[in-house]
Amino acid sequence: MPEGRIVKALSGFYYVADEGRIYSCRARGLFKKKDAKVNPLVGDWVVYDAINEEEGYVMEVGERTNELVRPPISNVDQAVLVFSMYKPMFSPLLLDKFLAHTEHVGIESVIVLSKADQVPQEEVDAIVQKYEKIGYRVIPTSTVDERGLHEVREILHDRITVFAGQSGVGKSSLINTLFPGVSLQTGDVSEKLGRGKHTTRHVELIPLDGGGYVADTPGFSSLEFIDFTELDLAESFRDFAELSADCKFRGCLHVSEPSCAVQEALAAGELCEERYAHYKQFREELKEYQRRNKPW
Ligand SMILES: Nc1nc2c(ncn2[C@@H]2O[C@H](COP(=O)(O)OP(=O)(O)OP(=O)(O)O)[C@@H](O)[C@H]2O)c(=O)[nH]1
Ligand SMILES: [Mg+2]
Ligand SMILES: [Zn+2]
Incomplete structure (x- = not known):
């Protein structure tokens, strides 16, 4: 079966581009990948089944490099x-x-x-x-x-x-x-x-x-910290991550740990205080998200 890339998703249709043609496709059944359902995304490489020169079905979603x-x-x-x-x-x-x-x-x-x-x-x-x-x-x-x-x-x-x-x-x-x-x-x-x-x-x-x-893409202004651990959040601040090799503890979250390079840089005025305030706020949002989404 041929392969193409989804270039648009709209009202339940996936538009698959392949060799200069666009096929409007429905997804066939549910996509299972390990246990999680895989919903096709724009950007996905997919295997599709063409029923004519304009329509078809998305059969399989390829591995993603990121999403x-x-x-x-x-x-x-x-x-x-x-x-x-x-x-x-x-x-x-x-x-x-x-x-x-x-x-x-x-x-x-x-x-x-x-x-x-x-x-x-x-x-x-x-x-x-x-x-x-x-x-x-x-x-x-x-x-x-x-x-x-x-x-x-x-x-x-x-x-x-x-x-x-x-x-x-x-x-x-x-x-x-x-x-x-x-x-x-x-x-x-x-x-x-x-x-x-x-x-x-x-x-x-x-x-x-x-x-x-x-x-x-459509505009949006709210984002949740899904799939983040506290350490992920710390590491997603590029300026903090760069310094963290100099923190005493590996996995330092730069909050109240002793000998923390981030807190020291902050006290010395070398880091942006506003970024740090945002970091603390995001930590609270992350914890709140985790509380709301406990597995029980
Ligand atoms: N003065 C000025 N106005 C701009 C500029 N770029 C966009 N605008 C105006 O901003 C408004 C919104 O532009 P859109 O391109 O529709 O914004 P968008 O980000 O695509 O919005 P959504 O599709 O709703 O997410 C329009 O009135 C534009 O004319 C700019 O460089 N200068
Ligand atoms: Mg727009
Ligand atoms: Zn630290």
Whole structure:
């Protein structure tokens, strides 16, 4: 049976691309992999059974190199985390949360600051510096004055990239501006609340001229620490993980352990206090999640 890649999932159909054709497929039965059910995801390599030149059934889901729950996608090379400078307001808390999640699943992230035309340059620079210091690439962009577009195009070339971010930050707008010929639906932002209107409703991989794919995804702003242990969370803070070799205890959670390199760096003003505050907050969220999801 032939193999292809799911490039879109919508209303119970999986759109499988193979040799220039797209087959709209239903999933046949349940997918069992060990004990967990495997729901097909956009990005999956699948075995499908074509019933004609347009339709078929997904029969089997291939091994994944990685997967995200939100946005639901697999087998990506990198994530572009789109955060807006203005409406919706930039949220360092949410950015740290997104970063923890992509680190946890081992997906490299690039931070894109959208709507940079809406705020003073100093505001943009401060955020760039802060996250570059932690070790992330940060690209300020604007679809209005077109800054940053060249850099974003460059990182997307020949790779599979998922765009993730809150509703209204401009993910679809940015993809449209980057690639003339692509015309994704975009929506406005509620003036009063500064929130997007959930315009994009499905995940879709868009093939790029010259190689690569970019996935537009629906906006979201809540993320739970599913599948995280306390140590996973500590390790998903890149700046802390780098120092942890110098902590006295292996598996140090950097909270109240003695001779902890992270707490020392924090006291010396070498680490960002806000990041640490977010870390502590995420620890509470993780514990709360675990309490709610006890196996009994
Ligand atoms: N000033 C300015 N506005 C922008 C920019 N990029 C996007 N916008 C506006 O932001 C609004 C939301 O854009 P969308 O592209 O629909 O946002 P989205 O992230 O795809 O939102 P969802 O699909 O709901 O997740 C639109 O009104 C855009 O015109 C930018 O660089 N500058
Ligand atoms: Mg959109
Ligand atoms: Zn420590």
